[in-house]
Amino acid sequence: MKNSNCPALSIKRLTKTYDDSFQALKGIDLDVAQGDFFALLGPNGAGKSTTIGIICSLVRKTSGSIKVFEHDIDADFSSAKQLIGIVPQEFNFNQFEKPIDILVAQAGYFGIRSDIALQRAEKYLRQLGLWERRNDLSRNLSGGMKRRLMIARALIHEPKLLVLDEPTAGVDIELRRSMWDFLREINGKGTTIILTTHYLEEAESLCRNIAIIDHGVIVQNTSIKDLLKQLNRETFVLDVQDDLSDCPLLPGYDVTLIDKHSLEVEVAKTQSINGVFEALNEQNICVLSMRNKTNRLEELFFDMVERNLIQSDGSSFND
Amino acid sequence: MTNYQKWIAFETILRRELRRFLRIWPQTLLPPVITIILYFVIFGQLIGSRIGTMSGLPYIQFVAPGLIMMSVITNSYSNVVSSFFGSKFQRNIEELLVSPTPNWIILLGYVAGGMCRGLGVGFIVTLLSLYFADFSIHSVPITLGIVLMTSLMFSLAGLINAIFAANFDDISIIPTFVLTPLTYLGGVFYSIDLLGEFWRNLSMLNPVLYMVNAFRFGIAGITDIDIIWSFLMVGLSSAILFFTALNLLEKGSRLRS
Numbered sequence: 001m002k003n004s005n006c007p008a009l010s011i012k013r014l015t016k017t018y019d020d021s022f023q024a025l026k027g028i029d030l031d032v033a034q035g036d037f038f039a040l041l042g043p044n045g046a047g048k049s050t051t052i053g054i055i056c057s058l059v060r061k062t063s064g065s066i067k068v069f070e071h072d073i074d075a076d077f078s079s080a081k082q083l084i085g086i087v088p089q090e091f092n093f094n095q096f097e098k099p100i101d102i103l104v105a106q107a108g109y110f111g112i113r114s115d116i117a118l119q120r121a122e123k124y125l126r127q128l129g130l131w132e133r134r135n136d137l138s139r140n141l142s143g144g145m146k147r148r149l150m151i152a153r154a155l156i157h158e159p160k161l162l163v164l165d166e167p168t169a170g171v172d173i174e175l176r177r178s179m180w181d182f183l184r185e186i187n188g189k190g191t192t193i194i195l196t197t198h199y200l201e202e203a204e205s206l207c208r209n210i211a212i213i214d215h216g217v218i219v220q221n222t223s224i225k226d227l228l229k230q231l232n233r234e235t236f237v238l239d240v241q242d243d244l245s246d247c248p249l250l251p252g253y254d255v256t257l258i259d260k261h262s263l264e265v266e267v268a269k270t271q272s273i274n275g276v277f278e279a280l281n282e283q284n285i286c287v288l289s290m291r292n293k294t295n296r297l298e299e300l301f302f303d304m305v306e307r308n309l310i311q312s313d314g315s316s317f318n319d
Numbered sequence: 320m321t322n323y324q325k326w327i328a329f330e331t332i333l334r335r336e337l338r339r340f341l342r343i344w345p346q347t348l349l350p351p352v353i354t355i356i357l358y359f360v361i362f363g364q365l366i367g368s369r370i371g372t373m374s375g376l377p378y379i380q381f382v383a384p385g386l387i388m389m390s391v392i393t394n395s396y397s398n399v400v401s402s403f404f405g406s407k408f409q410r411n412i413e414e415l416l417v418s419p420t421p422n423w424i425i426l427l428g429y430v431a432g433g434m435c436r437g438l439g440v441g442f443i444v445t446l447l448s449l450y451f452a453d454f455s456i457h458s459v460p461i462t463l464g465i466v467l468m469t470s471l472m473f474s475l476a477g478l479i480n481a482i483f484a485a486n487f488d489d490i491s492i493i494p495t496f497v498l499t500p501l502t503y504l505g506g507v508f509y510s511i512d513l514l515g516e517f518w519r520n521l522s523m524l525n526p527v528l529y530m531v532n533a534f535r536f537g538i539a540g541i542t543d544i545d546i547i548w549s550f551l552m553v554g555l556s557s558a559i560l561f562f563t564a565l566n567l568l569e570k571g572s573r574l575r576s
Binding site: 090 | 321323325327328331338405406410411418419421575
């Protein structure tokens with residue numbers, strides 16, 4: 001690293017126009033600080049994967065510059081690439097090779113001796129729960145194992161910047177949680193992580209800062225905390241003790257009866273949640289528990305679409 | 320990357336290539352051996368015994384160098400084209416593209432893998448041919464020189480084919496419709512002196528003819544053409560193919576969006 005205070009990633013005026021004239025990126029600027037856990041969010045086709053593809057040189061940029069710890073990815077590509085680890089969205093390893101061979105070969109491409117590569121391969125395969133399957137053909141691994149194999153492969157040269165393109169897509173909840181723990185651990189040890197995800201809960205749970213990209217433009221670039229402050233309203237689900245035959249009227253609040261024991265209440269940012277409890281108490285309705293109906297970031301995203309901060313083209317955030 | 324790191328990257332690609340074709344030896348090593356045995360039995364012994372001599376040599380001794388060269392050419396080419404295209408198809412070529420390995424190392428690694436298979440099969444076929452025909456080597460430097468350069472040239476050609484290939488049909492079109500006719504018409508089975516002037520002149524445009532004749536000269540000491548032209552042609556073609564392949568990798572043609 002040239003400068004201990006430099007950004008881990010610095011993108012300036014990055015554009016990408018594909019051969020079919022589709023403009024995927026329209027001049028984005030983005031800085032990610034060292035040690036950050038950064039989320040890049042956006043609907044399908046927003047430009048997330050194009051951005052990541054350019055960072056790790058699988059996609060050719062049209063113009064602009066990218067520096068990784070101040071190493072330009074064009075002028076100083078060897079140093080820049082040594083610092084980046086990439087976990088792509090789709091499986092891109094030889095399905096007829098064993099996990100151990102895949103990792104040792106990947107280390108070799110980074111100029112790491114095979115004895116060191118074997119030690120590291122054992123370390124990461126153990127940490128990711130794949131050591132027992134190290135000699136199986138990788139095509140015989142489950143989807144979750146294949147995804148973990150790609151994480152181990154991305155870490156084999158111990159990069160300072162780890163880029164994950166939807167790492168938990170198609171992974172069950174339990175495994176997702178254990179992957180989150182693993183990512184938090186390596187971030188805690190100093191690795192800067194950039195994550196793209198469709199699981200907004202993932203971004204909210206893991207990341208400190210966030211950029212929202214849409215139609216090739218960064219529409220928000222702030223901390224998760226500040227972004228959540230923009231949330232105008234939240235929906236709460238209340239579980240009540242007694243059977244409800246009719247939806248109770250709560251002045252100033254939108255209420256929906258889901259079933260005999262559940263209510264949905266929309267609370268604006270300017271309103272107090274206490275008002276809900278007071279109104280229910282006056283009607284002798286006892287609340288047993290309360291939870292957010294949906295992910296707050298997701299609500300925010302759709303709220304931004306409604307406010308035209310993000311253009312809506314009908315693309316789903318969760319598909 | 321330091322030079323030592325580049326060496327490790329090259330060694331890694333080569334080791335992976337060797338492991339690949341050795342793991343699937345029934346597909347990579349056995350078929351050419353069986354094919355060449357059939358050629359020796361049919362063209363060398365059954366038909367060859369009725370032909371008599373060709374350019375002053377017993378027919379089986381005449382065809383043996385051509386058959387060895389044919390196996391070197393097809394195996395060098397097919398190893399690189401199938402391996403590199405397979406990596407593109409499975410997208411594991413991205414493992415190399417995201418690494419700091421320079422493109423010329425990637426090129427050398429795959430080409431070295433193709434040469435190992437081409438020369439390995441050539442060596443096995445040479446041993447087998449000793450069972451069918453008696454021959455000694457007229458010139459070791461010429462024999463080794465031309466076989467190495469030929470293997471290099473067709474490995475490079477295989478890589479370029481793989482870079483351009485978009486599907487599995489594309490990696491069989493060149494071997495089937497270009498490489499096989501050139502090899503069969505490249506003086507493996509006959510001397511071009513048997514042809515009329517027009518066909519002889521046309522044959523002179525076939526690069527395989529130069530390689531087969533130079534190799535036959537190295538082994539048996541006879542040739543239809545001046546072997547200086549053989550080395551010049553193969554050397555120049557290899558240089559052009561090398562820089563073409565390197566340029567394609569540098570530009571990321573068909574590899575990077």
